Amino acid sequence: MRLLTATTCLTLLAVAAYADPLPSWNDTEAKSAIIEFVETVTDPASEDFVPQADRIATFDNDGCLWAEQPVYFQLLYAIDVLKEKAGSDPSILTSDALKAGAEGDLEGILAGGMEGLLEVINVSHSGVTVEDFQSSAGAWLESAVHPSTEMPFGEMIYQPMLELLAYLRDEGFATYIVSGGGIDFIRAFAEDTYGIPPWQVVGTEGDTTYAADGDAPTLIKNGGITFLDDKEGKPVGIVRHIGQRPIFAAGNSDGDFQMLEYTTAGDGARFGMLVHHTDADREFAYDRDSHVGQLARGLDEGEDRGWLIVDMAQDWSKVWPGK
Amino acid sequence: MRLLTATTCLTLLAVAAYADPLPSWNDTEAKSAIIEFVETVTDPASEDFVPQADRIATFDNDGCLWAEQPVYFQLLYAIDVLKEKAGSDPSILTSDALKAGAEGDLEGILAGGMEGLLEVINVSHSGVTVEDFQSSAGAWLESAVHPSTEMPFGEMIYQPMLELLAYLRDEGFATYIVSGGGIDFIRAFAEDTYGIPPWQVVGTEGDTTYAADGDAPTLIKNGGITFLDDKEGKPVGIVRHIGQRPIFAAGNSDGDFQMLEYTTAGDGARFGMLVHHTDADREFAYDRDSHVGQLARGLDEGEDRGWLIVDMAQDWSKVWPGK
Numbered sequence: 001m002r003l004l005t006a007t008t009c010l011t012l013l014a015v016a017a018y019a020d021p022l023p024s025w026n027d028t029e030a031k032s033a034i035i036e037f038v039e040t041v042t043d044p045a046s047e048d049f050v051p052q053a054d055r056i057a058t059f060d061n062d063g064c065l066w067a068e069q070p071v072y073f074q075l076l077y078a079i080d081v082l083k084e085k086a087g088s089d090p091s092i093l094t095s096d097a098l099k100a101g102a103e104g105d106l107e108g109i110l111a112g113g114m115e116g117l118l119e120v121i122n123v124s125h126s127g128v129t130v131e132d133f134q135s136s137a138g139a140w141l142e143s144a145v146h147p148s149t150e151m152p153f154g155e156m157i158y159q160p161m162l163e164l165l166a167y168l169r170d171e172g173f174a175t176y177i178v179s180g181g182g183i184d185f186i187r188a189f190a191e192d193t194y195g196i197p198p199w200q201v202v203g204t205e206g207d208t209t210y211a212a213d214g215d216a217p218t219l220i221k222n223g224g225i226t227f228l229d230d231k232e233g234k235p236v237g238i239v240r241h242i243g244q245r246p247i248f249a250a251g252n253s254d255g256d257f258q259m260l261e262y263t264t265a266g267d268g269a270r271f272g273m274l275v276h277h278t279d280a281d282r283e284f285a286y287d288r289d290s291h292v293g294q295l296a297r298g299l300d301e302g303e304d305r306g307w308l309i310v311d312m313a314q315d316w317s318k319v320w321p322g323k
Numbered sequence: 324m325r326l327l328t329a330t331t332c333l334t335l336l337a338v339a340a341y342a343d344p345l346p347s348w349n350d351t352e353a354k355s356a357i358i359e360f361v362e363t364v365t366d367p368a369s370e371d372f373v374p375q376a377d378r379i380a381t382f383d384n385d386g387c388l389w390a391e392q393p394v395y396f397q398l399l400y401a402i403d404v405l406k407e408k409a410g411s412d413p414s415i416l417t418s419d420a421l422k423a424g425a426e427g428d429l430e431g432i433l434a435g436g437m438e439g440l441l442e443v444i445n446v447s448h449s450g451v452t453v454e455d456f457q458s459s460a461g462a463w464l465e466s467a468v469h470p471s472t473e474m475p476f477g478e479m480i481y482q483p484m485l486e487l488l489a490y491l492r493d494e495g496f497a498t499y500i501v502s503g504g505g506i507d508f509i510r511a512f513a514e515d516t517y518g519i520p521p522w523q524v525v526g527t528e529g530d531t532t533y534a535a536d537g538d539a540p541t542l543i544k545n546g547g548i549t550f551l552d553d554k555e556g557k558p559v560g561i562v563r564h565i566g567q568r569p570i571f572a573a574g575n576s577d578g579d580f581q582m583l584e585y586t587t588a589g590d591g592a593r594f595g596m597l598v599h600h601t602d603a604d605r606e607f608a609y610d611r612d613s614h615v616g617q618l619a620r621g622l623d624e625g626e627d628r629g630w631l632i633v634d635m636a637q638d639w640s641k642v643w644p645g646k
Contacts (some may be wrong), residue, residue, distance in 0.1 A: 053520065130562055174522075187566050197376065198566025199497075199522070205563060210555040210581055217581070217588045219562045227549075235533040239453055239542045241564060243510050243521025258533055258540070265540045 021167040024160040024318040030273075030310050034164065037271045041247065042171050048269035050247055052172040057248035058202075058238060058259060059165070061179035061186055063293040064252045064275055065194060067156040069284040070147065071106055071292055074185050075117055077140050077153075079104055081124040092123055110291060118225060121182070125206060126223030130184055133221055137188040151320070154189055159321045161275075164250075165194055173248065178202045178237055180230035180255050184221065202237040204229045234259035247271065253293040260298075260307055272307035274298045279313040282320075344490040347483040347641040353596075353633050357487065360594045364570065365494050371592035373570055375495040380571035381525075381561060381582060382488070384502035384509055386616040387575045387598050388517060390479040392607040393470065394429055394615055397508045398440055400463050400476075402427055404447040415446055433614060441548060444505070448529060449546030453507050456544055460511040474643070477512055482644045484598075487573075488517055496571065501525045501560055503553035503578050507544065525560040527552045557582035570594065576616040583621075583630055595630035597621045602636040605643075 025031040041050040062068035079101050086093055086102040093099045097116030100108025101124075109116045125133060141154030149156065165175050177196055179186055183203030190196040207224040210217065229237040235258055238246065249256070249263035252275040260272035276295065277286050287295040302309050312319070348354040364373040385391035402424050409416055409425040416422045420439030423431025424447075432439045448456065464477035472479065488498050500519055502509055506526030513519040528550040534543050552560040558581055561569065572579070572586035575598040583595035599618065600609050610618040625632050635642070 183563070183566075199564065201566065208559050208562060210558040210585065212581065212584055215588070217558070217585045219558060232533040235540070235542060236531050239531060240506070240528060241522065243506075243524065258535065261535060262533065262540045265538070 021170070022160065022163050024163055024316060026315055026317050028311075028315050030308055030315040033308050034167075034271070034273075037248070037269060038168065038171050041269050050268065054244070054247065055168075055171070055173040056176065056242060056244055056246040057168050057173045058176045058178040058242075058246045058250070058263065059161070060251035060253070060256045060259070061177050061181055061203075063277065064250055064256070065157060065161050065165075065177070067146075067149075067158075067283060068293050069286065071110070072181065073141075073153045073156075074181050075106075075109070075120065076144070077137055077185070078121045078124040079106075079109075080140065080144065081136070082120055085124065095119060098123060122206070122223035122225070125182070125184075125221055128221050130208065130219045130221060133184055134188040137185050141189055154193065155320070157193055157321065158275075158316075159318050160316045161250075162194065162321065165196070168248065169195070174200065176200045176202060176238075176242060176246070178229065178234050178249075178259060180204055180228070180233075182206065183229075202229060202241040204233075230255045232258050235262040238262070249273075250275070251298075252277065253295050254297045255293075257297055260302075261305070264305065264307065272302075272305065273310055274302055274307060275310045275312060278311050279316075279319065281313075283312060285313075344493070345483065345486050347486055347639060349638055349640050351634075351638050353631055353638040356631050357490075357594070357596075360571070360592060361491065361494050364592050373591065377567070377570065378491075378494070378496040379499065379565060379567055379569040380491050380496045381499045381501040381565075381569045381573070381586065382484070383574035383576070383579045383582070384500050384504050384526075386600065387573055387579070388480060388484050388488075388500070390469075390472075390481075390606060391616050392609065394433070395504065396464075396476045396479075397504050398429075398432070398443065399467070400460055400508070401444045401447040402429075402432075403463065403467065404459070405443055408447065418442060421446060445529070445546035445548070448505070448507075448544055451544050453531065453542045453544060456507055457511040460508050464512050477516065478643070480516055480644065481598075481639075482641050483639045484573075485517065485644065488519070491571070492518070497523065499523045499525060499561075499565060499569070501552065501557050501572075501582060503527055503551070503556075505529065506552075525552060525564045527556075553578045555581050558585040561585070572596075573598070574621075575600065576618050577620045578616075580620055583625075584628070587628060587630065595625075595628065596633055597625055597630060598633045598635060601634050602639075602642065604636075606635060608636075 022031055040046050040048050043049055059065055062072050082101045093102055097109050097112035097119045101120040109120055142152055144153055146153055168175055175196060177186055177190060181203050183201055183205055186203050187198045187201050190201050205227040207222040207226050208219050211220050245266045246263045248271045249260045250273045264270040264272040277284055345354055363369050363371045366372055382388055385395050405424045416425055420432050420435035420442045424443040432443055465475055467476055469476055469479055491498055498519060500509055500513060504526050506524055506528055509526050510521045510524050513524050530545040530547040530549050531542050534541055568589045569586045571594045572583045573596045587593040587595040600607055
């Protein structure tokens, strides 16, 4: 083992300290605000210092860590599964939304509102073990391709957010996903994609039962939502799974409003941020009038509440990894 | 900084390796079986080696980590709260079980079966924030005293199980509680008592809603069970919270049967254990006919399933810490 002199060590430490933890973020106020918060809460000399066990950060998934246009990717997966199921048993198409789903008619599904969307997801996600469901979803994310970007869905993740997750973990944070998407669906890729293990994923939960027939006890998805992890549900999901108020929360839509509200209402230094989709060239531009990821109240009240509104076009030098 | 010679280091390592990780366990087959399992799954040269991220161990709480006689301590807490609530508003006592509860009449509550018990818990645990509930429960556990041992309830934990938790964590396991008891109640003491943080507690969940009136958004307990983490519910609770099948599960009653079944049905080395309450002198002796912690199917089938049945009287040299 080679010995390093004290001077060499100090030089290496200095280089490490000055390396940019967020290279895909432009040098704007957004980046400074994030770094200033992290440096404050991790500085033992600061009055806002937060012990490592309390450094909990929560992230929405759709539209925050990966894309969500033209519609939530989980719905596109559900449509593909529904088509296959309906091919062998058309009698499962018992409603207009399901019929639209089996034809890949997005507008037809969304005409049924959230109910139509949930119906397509419930029927496609039922009668399968959790393990088989996750294998199927994982394979789909690698092979199915996005209609406009032509990228595999599983690669439509935001490089700046990957850097933010890694930066927070390097600084002793536990990084959780708290998503309106299905918990089993997100767990199919969260560990490989974001470095977030299954037990740090909070999401919408479907009715699941234990089946011990025969030699292989397992968990079966029955369809039907038992817990909706969206809006007022997000703080509930946090208290059920994490049991502690986060100090950092990131989202992008009004579905994240209550998560940010709950997080930033705690004592001491807190950080709330909303990713604003302003970049039609590199990604998509949408907010108040979008049928997915609608952001209106967050834009109206966020700044007054001290939340950071990230302007994707201005604050990110890069959107996708490797591009 | 003093430098250690290589020989000193090796000696220290050897001492550490030979130190008994389970000093309150007698040198019986139970202790050997546990240690052999842990040494096997942590040995990179073993074909049953398990990577650290997959070393998940789940523990029941009542009757496994702490005592549960004459009845679950959470019910005794609920009775004390109910008495207080009924003192200022007797109109809340709308059933025989609740009336019995307010009089501290255990048999009267249990005459109503599980329903009566849940009613007392629901009424006493509602209309309070999660944070206030946990402060109240935590204070009660330190001050209220067990009727027969005269120990504070919060101290009626099993020293051999504390050692087992610490041993597993030292060997890279994540240790979870998976209990039929209330998740908020257990979190009131699990970190201080067992070293288990809130996000590693899985339990029965009550209806909880987010309230953002005024300046202090918080979570309110409404009473009413939304998820029962017992029997078939335990594997469901595991898949919801942990998202991965454990390799080690410990319980003491038939309420833990499915957790052990699910755990030990996985591939590779697995460990299931049941604490059998055989020690009327130092703790309590009960199994098939007990109204709490009934253990019958586990005794009938456990051995054939390869589960370890721990004989508390024979296998433990000590029951309580400090005694």
